Amino acid sequence: MNYKIPIxxxxxxxxxxxxxNDCLDSSWISSKGEYIKKFENCIxxxxxxxxxxxxxxxxxxxxxxxxxLGVGEGDEVIVPTFTYIASVSTIVTSGATPVFVxxxxxxxxxxxxxxxxxxTSRTKAIMAVHIYGHPCEMDEIKKIxxxxxxxxxxxxxxxLGSEYKGKKAGVFGDISTxxxxxxxxxxxxxxxxxxxxxxxLIDRAVHFKMHGLAKxxxxxxDVIGYNYRxxxxxxxxxxxxxxxxxxxxxxKRLLAERYIKNLKDVPVGYHRENKDVYHSYWMFTxxxxxxxxxxxxxxxxxxxxxxxxxxxxxxxxxxxxxKKYRRFHRAEIIASTGINLPSFPSLTENEVREICSxxxxxxxxx
Numbered sequence: 001m002n003y004k005i006p007i008x009x010x011x012x013x014x015x016x017x018x019x020x021n022d023c024l025d026s027s028w029i030s031s032k033g034e035y036i037k038k039f040e041n042c043i044x045x046x047x048x049x050x051x052x053x054x055x056x057x058x059x060x061x062x063x064x065x066x067x068x069l070g071v072g073e074g075d076e077v078i079v080p081t082f083t084y085i086a087s088v089s090t091i092v093t094s095g096a097t098p099v100f101v102x103x104x105x106x107x108x109x110x111x112x113x114x115x116x117x118x119x120t121s122r123t124k125a126i127m128a129v130h131i132y133g134h135p136c137e138m139d140e141i142k143k144i145x146x147x148x149x150x151x152x153x154x155x156x157x158x159x160l161g162s163e164y165k166g167k168k169a170g171v172f173g174d175i176s177t178x179x180x181x182x183x184x185x186x187x188x189x190x191x192x193x194x195x196x197x198x199x200x201l202i203d204r205a206v207h208f209k210m211h212g213l214a215k216x217x218x219x220x221x222d223v224i225g226y227n228y229r230x231x232x233x234x235x236x237x238x239x240x241x242x243x244x245x246x247x248x249x250x251x252k253r254l255l256a257e258r259y260i261k262n263l264k265d266v267p268v269g270y271h272r273e274n275k276d277v278y279h280s281y282w283m284f285t286x287x288x289x290x291x292x293x294x295x296x297x298x299x300x301x302x303x304x305x306x307x308x309x310x311x312x313x314x315x316x317x318x319x320x321x322x323k324k325y326r327r328f329h330r331a332e333i334i335a336s337t338g339i340n341l342p343s344f345p346s347l348t349e350n351e352v353r354e355i356c357s358x359x360x361x362x363x364x365x366x
Contacts (some may be wrong), residue, residue: 004305019236033232051202054230058179061192072107092197112140130159163278262356
């Protein structure tokens, strides 16, 4: 269906064509070329870490982070159940076991108290996922990892530009990852990044992402590795996108403010920004009081040409993880009542009004 107002569309209004054409003209279109290093340097400088290595998507960035930390068979990784499937599937792919935790009611992020309850002798790492661009409670989570000598992985796929107490999401973890899929605030089409301050970890990450190629012997591979490299063309798009990243973040904040203002008298909640954080609002998400209204409201908006998405389904409810019966009440409530509204940076004020008017009409008709 061609929506009048889609859930997302990339903003390509900078030097994207210029830089891509430069790649074509130079014939550097694969995984070598100057744009890769330029893009990596921009991201590491922006986040405030020593190292960044570009990969072909955000999912492999997570898998690479787990491999780099040596996470494997017999290990457990604590992860929120309210997250996108990639956060969990990569743990399984690495050979480890995901251990789910519930969400905080106010921020929707992983509950530190529940994290503490789930630690066992097999726990190797905690994965902090900054859902929809709102940072986790990093002071508490860092306290736990320090106390139990655990690795901390930050999944920042949705949180480029988000901040916790004045520091960018991604600086707290032993290793952190980003996604640059087409619906992200900064896109390369498909792409991702692994970042760290640790010299040894970056060496391991680059080693694994390059087929396990030995440093000082040509075509000699000393570990089983993967081809997780980003292309120069994708990095060229990313560099062009990065040049306007602050503008994009301001547009997203303005978009959230417009939604909040226009939904003031409508019986819905929304994903609020907690104190001490800068919420990048990758997605603006509302919640309805009655779960039965969620799909009806989505259908009503769909009829008016407005695309929406349901909030993430808790991963513990999916068939491959649901054999062991568990309840995560707060995550389940958010999931059953949450709706992602159109959230692209160029969404106009009039379009926001149109969306909010349609939501108001739905409730007025009930």
